[in-house]
Amino acid sequence: xxxxxxxxxxxTVSEGASLELRCNYSYGATPYLFWYVQSPGQGLQLLLKYxxxxxxxxxxxxxxxxxxxxxxxxxxxxxxxxxxDAAEYFCAVGSGGSYIPTFGRGTSLIVHP
Amino acid sequence: NAGVTQTPKFQVxxxxxxxxxxxxxxxxxxxxxxxxxxxxxxxxxxxxxxxEGTTDKGEVPNGYNVxxxxxxxxxxxxxxxxxxxxSVYFCASREGHNEQFFGPGTRxxxx
Numbered sequence: 001x002x003x004x005x006x007x008x009x010x011x012t013v014s015e016g017a018s019l020e021l022r023c024n025y026s027y028g029a030t031p032y033l034f035w036y037v038q039s040p041g042q043g044l045q046l047l048l049k050y051x052x053x054x055x056x057x058x059x060x061x062x063x064x065x066x067x068x069x070x071x072x073x074x075x076x077x078x079x080x081x082x083x084x085d086a087a088e089y090f091c092a093v094g095s096g097g098s099y100i101p102t103f104g105r106g107t108s109l110i111v112h113p
Numbered sequence: 114n115a116g117v118t119q120t121p122k123f124q125v126x127x128x129x130x131x132x133x134x135x136x137x138x139x140x141x142x143x144x145x146x147x148x149x150x151x152x153x154x155x156x157x158x159x160x161x162x163x164x165e166g167t168t169d170k171g172e173v174p175n176g177y178n179v180x181x182x183x184x185x186x187x188x189x190x191x192x193x194x195x196x197x198x199x200s201v202y203f204c205a206s207r208e209g210h211n212e213q214f215f216g217p218g219t220r221x222x223x224x
Contacts, residue, residue: 009153042217042218043215043216043218044156044213046212051210094210099144099163100171101213103155106155
């Protein structure tokens with residue numbers, strides 16, 4: 001069975017600082033990987049996704065993520081965080097054999113001015 | 114395109130009352146999902162529909178029923194609401210193994 005771990009429940013950064021949110025997955029074959037963002041009171045919105053090819057993927061709002069098969073990781077990064085990035089971030093993994101993506105528990109990002 | 118729409122946005126029920134949460138998508142997606150989100154619990158899948166005419170239980174189906182009315186619409190029914198069903202409910206749709214598109218959510222309180 002596939003699983004997703006987001007080890008950090010909360011992360012606090014200062015505005016302008018760099019950011020890395022961790023995501024580790026468990027799945028036998030090459031997974032489909034996603035990062036979503038949820039602003040307060042809103043639904044989830046896709047930031048970026050990885051299916052195959054270049055392991056460094058670019059997303060919206062200046063985010064990027066790198067797929068590392070050897071580490072079973074798909075960490076999300078941003079070089080300079082803005083106050084508007086404060087939100088909940090979810091990593092998800094899908095597979096070719098299932099219609100049900102698996103979500104991590106989420107990481108809450110707090111941005112200090 | 115409106116994407117995924119959900120009604121109502123907010124609802125307060127008394128224990129034992131029933132209600133139906135509506136969801137519609139205009140992207141011609143085959144798969145649709147209902148999740149609940151509770152603090153510290155992430156998203157939990159209630160039911161999903163891989164394609165029109167099929168529905169399957171997810172992780173937390175007890176106390177809920179669903180109907181895939183047509184390709185566009187997927188409703189969630191609470192027959193006898195309980196305080197434990199106080200939550201935020203999200204509908205999502207998806208085509209194949211691509212990303213899911215989420216609605217804005219329904220905030221339900223059961224007193």
